[in-house]
Amino acid sequence: MRKILYLFLLIFLSNLGYTQEIDKLPADKLATEMANTIMVKWPDSLTHQPGATAKWSYDLGVFFEGIANIYAVSHQKHYLAYMQHMMDLFVQPDGSLSRYSLTDYNIDYVKNGRTLLFLYKATKEDKYLKAASLLREQLKTHPRTQEGGFWHKKVYPNQMWLDGIYMGQPFYAEWSASFDEVKNFDDIANQFLIIEKHVRDPKTGLLYHGWDESRQQKWANKFTGNSPNFWGRAMGWYGMALVDVLDYFPKNHAKRRQLEDILVRYAAAIEKVQNPQNSLWYQVLDQADRKGNYPEASASCMFVYTLAKGVRKGYLKRKFEESAVKGFSGIKQHFLEFDKNGMLHLKGTVQVSGLGGTPYRSGTFEYYMSEPVIEDDPKGMGAFILAADQMKYF
Structure with a gap:
């Protein structure tokens, strides 16, 4: 533990007085600076409360994927040490997971499985594979819709x-x-196909945040089951999932082309709602001019990541590169800021947005405007690192 804290101190001291203009810094440098901020702010868990219990949270998996990409290029051991330290708060020596319950059947809990697989491949420690296998087991019995x-x-x-x-x-x-x-x-492809079939708006191509098969939820349209609005980060999650799954999807699989076609439709839809004045995307995507709406950092980063990776991998035509480049420029100008100590921060991420629950979340425009917008939200910072990692190629 002392060694890890010492490494964080070195990171922090190396940044003192580092105030170069953000626009002049290369994308991979910005990714590294954001990762360093994460490691300094959260050396032990995502809570600042002394003695508080670390939470098995998908936020970890989002920024760990960005940090893993940095480690894959730099091979600097403190990145791997940080990931191990944080995940070992949960992964026990026998491979069991503390503060995780399979029978909660929460799909959010599965996200960190990719970090566990990364750590297994990097360290060859069986406990990470055993922990990942628990998440695989969850998917075997996870409740499903009729389709x-x-x-x-x-x-x-x-x-x-x-x-x-x-x-x-x-x-x-x-x-x-x-x-x-x-x-x-087949099952993986069907997850994308099922939800797109139900939530895609035929007029705009945008995707509604959620769908209730039973049409019983108060937020659900009684005919379609869809929620009322197009939430930026929800579409951001879906796009990142598409380009990440295609990394592993068999080239000759019958449904691969269907996923690539979804990505093309998706890219065309989000390009249309990219704001021409600041090149960013808004909390509610199709209502940028409505009073109270605002450019949102995490969604903007996710769209840049999806477009840039889609173009780089050949899934999308080169024309979408311009949208990604403009979007990344807008992110740098609007959301990034160095503090007096040289630490890089990300402004403008909505902390949470959901549907139903307690207190009740209605999915209306007014609801999406009511959630707090904060600086240095971990999932927003993770999305930024991922976007910057892709933009280093352009």
Whole structure:
């Protein structure tokens, strides 16, 4: 533990007085600076409360993927040490997971499986593979809609949310590719196909935040089951899931082309709602001019990541590169800021947005405007690192 804290101190001291203009810094440098901020702010867990219990949270998995990408290039051991230290708060020596419950059937809990697989491949320690296998087991019995779509959570019955596609499917795909479970790719593709069929708006191509198969939720349209609005980060999650799953999807699989076609439709839809004045995307995507609406950092980062990776991998035409480049420029100008100590911060991320629950979240425009917008939200910072990592190629 002392060694890790010493490494964080070195990171912090190396940044003192570092106030170069953000626009002049290369994308990979900005990614590294944001990762360093994360490690200094949260050396032990995502809580600042002394003695508070660390929470098994998908936020960890989002920024760990960004940090893993940095480590893959730099091979600087303190990044790997940080990831191990944080995950070992949960992963026990026998591979069990503390503060995780399979029978909660929360798809959010599956997200960190990719970090566990990364740590297993990097360290060869069996406990990480055993822990990841618990998340794989959850997917075997996770409740589903009649068409086979994973419920978002057991406490949200009959519902699929765009968020949940990102939380579950990239891990499911990586596991299946890594352990020769090729039969799973039909199921993985169907998760994308089922929800897109139900939540895609034929006029705009945008995707509604959630869908209730039972049409019983107060927020659900009584005819379609859809929630009322297009939430930026929800579509951001879905896009990142698409390009990440395609990394593992068999080239000759019959449904691969369908996923690529979804990505093309998706890219065209989000390009249309990119604000021409600041090149960013808004909390409610199709209502940028409505009073109270605002450019939102995490969604903007996720869209840049999706477009840039889609172009780089050849899934999208080169024309979408311009949208990604403009978006990343807007992110740098609008959301990034160095403090007096040289630490890089990300402004403008909505802390949370959901549907139903207690207190009740209605999915209306007014609801989405009511949630707090904060600086240095971990999932926003993670999305920024991922976006910057892709933008280093452009």
